[in-house]
Amino acid sequence: MVGNDNAPQGSTTRRALLAGGIAAVAAGGAWLWFGREDEGAPAPKGPKVLGPELDAPSSSGKPATPGGGTKPKWPVALPAYAAEPLHVGGMLYCGAPDGMVLALDDRHGAERWRYTLRGAGIPSPGRTELGPEVRVSSPELVAVGPALVCSIDLRSSNPTDNGRVVGLDAATGKERWRRSAAGKLIPASKLCLLLERPGTVDAPERHVLRAVEPHTGRQVWEFSRTGRSINEVHPHDGPVVLLALLEPPALCALEAQSGALVWNRASPGGERLRPFHQTPRIALFTSEELDDLNSPDGNTTVRVTCLNPSTGKLIWQRALRHAGLPPLVSSDGLVHLQGEGRMHALDTTTGAVRWTSPMPYEKSPWNFIVERGLLIARDPSNERSRAQLAAGIGQDPKHSLIRVLATASGAALGSFRVPGWPVNPLGSDGSRVFLRHDLPKDLPTDPVMSIVSAVDARSGRTVWEKKTPRPSRIEVQGPVLRLYGTSIDLIDCLTGRARG
Incomplete structure (x- = not known):
């Protein structure tokens, strides 16, 4: 099924539904978008009946008053089990458990707004009034233009109500639209793609890929193949969307704006690509x-x-x-x-x-990254082999070997030994490489701490090192280095000192 040819027929005329500025435009009443002027108002106690598959409009986007004005306050601690932040447009957006989204200013870390999913069938944060089997996950986030789209799983035993997809105003956190669905979000051109999981446990395995306008929630097209799973969708700001299908493995391309099938072919060699x-x-x-x-x-x-x-x-x-x-x-x-x-x-x-x-x-794969013209790799030649690890014999080294190559030519730029093992490359600013060494925990409940260091890419000289909660990712922005982990920290690339 490609395009809207097989979509349920319904009214496509925009009309005012509520005096609060709610408007619905739907194919079969399945999509809802709306604006609210009562920002910060309490969530409604019950759903309004708006049509099939529609939730009650409910928004808890609230502007936050930054403590201390705009004074920098790095590092900023994130809620437990928060997802990795999304950095776009001068803001840091972070999904947290209980369907929460935080928006932080990337200059000083002040909270700009906070949103929490509300509505019928959704437990309040920290509550289980709907049963212990109902949980609200951390939202998966995608930013497209002025919109922030969130996919939120409801870990519920009800297979027909397993999530929500919500569109927020990226600047204010106001909820604009929502849909009862669960799946993976993929940005593509000016649209947002939603790869929905099968809706019921006894239904055939069937994924549906939907393209929606991110600022209104209007469905533009959908694509599916009966009995076929969509294994991968590649995000790309281009004319086609690439899909990898299963049973049997195949590849296809869709026109990004219409969903029309451009080509379809069996996977070369019959492999899952x-x-x-x-x-x-x-x-x-x-x-x-x-x-x-x-x-x-x-x-x-x-x-x-x-x-x-x-x-x-x-x-x-x-x-x-x-x-x-x-x-x-x-x-x-x-x-x-x-x-x-x-x-x-x-x-x-x-x-x-x-x-x-x-x-x-000889022993294990090389852990490597490529960034800013450098290929940075950890050489495993002094480490235990996989066979030794499996047999539980041998000892781990006390140093890690780091090699640096030029990505354009393969020329060897640096080869040096750094204390600790394993030390893994995180990134580079072109002249220095940033490395991470995770420290052992004294107690199982202790947070994982790491030594993050800046090392000259050619000489191996340690420029600085800093003990910090383990970062999963770094981001280099000119003279500053942003660390993402259980907290967000902003430090100086040259000195390792906290910014601000």
Whole structure:
């Protein structure tokens, strides 16, 4: 089913439903969007009957009064089990349990607004009045223009009521629309894609991909295949949306604005392919195959496939045995893939090998990242092999080996040893590499702490180091470094000192 041809028919005329500024435009009454002037008003006690599958309009977006005005207050602690923040448009948006969304100013960390999902069938934060089996997850967030779209799972035993998708005003937190649904959000061009999970436990496995206008919630198109699962959808601000299907594995492309099927083809080699990079000229997919299930070393074969996104025609394909982590694409237009004892840099448009560098796969894969013209890898040559780990023999090293290469040429820029193991690369500002060493916990309930350090990419000299709650990700913005973990911290790239 492509486009709106098979959608339920209903009124598509905009009309005022409530004096509070609620408007509904729907295909079959399935979508709702509205505006509210009573920001911060209590949530309604019961749902208003607006049509099938519609929830009562309920918004708890409340502007926050920043403590101390705009004085910087880094680090900012996040709620327990909060999702990794989304940084866009000078704001940091963070999903937290109980269907909460926090909006922080990225300059000083002050809270700008807070939203919590309310409505019929949704327990209040910290409450279980609907039964212990009902829980509200941390929202998954996608920002498209002035809208913030949230997908919130309801961990409920009711298979027909398993989540909400909500559209918020990114500047104020006001709820604009919502839908009873659960799934994964994917930004694409000027639309927001929602990959909905099957609605009932006894129904055939059937995913539905819906495209909606993020600021109104109006459904633009939908796509599904009876009995087929949509395994992957690739986010891209381009003319087509790439999908990987299962049973059997296949690939297809949809026109981003209409949902029309552009091409459909069987997966090369019958493998499950995952899209990981797309431009107007090429689309790159990766797949993995474990050669020997009984081998402690894994012997994984990684295959990179390049297709023309407009036609689906195969452009090139490359497979490497004894491969490590999934391939990464650098700003130089190269695919970096470890396998067969070397790091390979492939031209994205032709698959030609630009350069290789020795990276022996003797014990375990190399943990590497590519950023700002540098490939930073942890060399496992002094570490225990997978066979030793499986047998529980040997000892872990007390130092980690770090290698730095130029992504464009493969030239060796630095090779050095740093205290601690394992020390993993987090990122780079082009001249320094930022590393993380997780410290052992004294008690199981203690938070995980890490040593984050800045090391000169060529000499290996430690510029600074800082003990901090373990960051899962960093973001380099000119002279400042933002750490994301159980808290958000802003520090100086040159000194490691807190900003502000």
